């Protein structure tokens with residue numbers, strides 16, 4: 001485990017493996033991995049006004065606007081457990097979100113150290129997305145073929161036996177989600193490239209291989 005304070009953003013299209021690698025880095029670096037999905041879920045559970053608003057939007061199938069996501073992330077990053085670093089995944093998703101994150105981190109005097117982009121061709125992304133499922137209790141991610149729990153039907157992390165599949169994890173919607181990624185999120189990459197903290201990693205190998213590449217760059 002590292003003594004360094006590390007602030008990392010994981011980026012890449014849906015299915016690139018950023019959630020899985022975020023979980024792994026959380027273990028090896030000892031800093032919390034926070035996915036936007038999880039933050040929104042927790043905010044809903046905690047029953048904060050913002051959290052409940054966001055939850056209502058998501059439950060109705062609506063898009064959560066930038067300013068609301070930014071406010072929720074700001075609350076999350078102010079928590080004491082985030083002071084030794086974090087691994088963000090699913091945020092920032094747009095250039096305005098990236099700019100807002102910089103402002104927040106400047107106030108905390110805690111700039112980002114690494115932004116990783118996991119590169120995976122579209123055909124492989126589709127294969128990975130179809131078959132994904134998540135623990136309803138702790139949010140751990142699994143896959144029918146690529147990442148099954150050690151004991152069938154039991155979450156490795158928390159022992160829960162209920163899982164959920166995202167309604168939009170199917171071949172029909174993947175094209176649209178990849179198009180959205182290219183239109184809104186891909187422009188964030190040059191933003192970080194000019195800051196000199198963007199690292200592109202081939203995300204097609206095994207989970208262990210990708211992990212090794214990321215850790216080599218961090219210098220774990």
Ligand SMILES: [Zn+2]
Pocket residue numbers: 135136137138139140155156157158159160
């Ligand atoms: Zn679990």
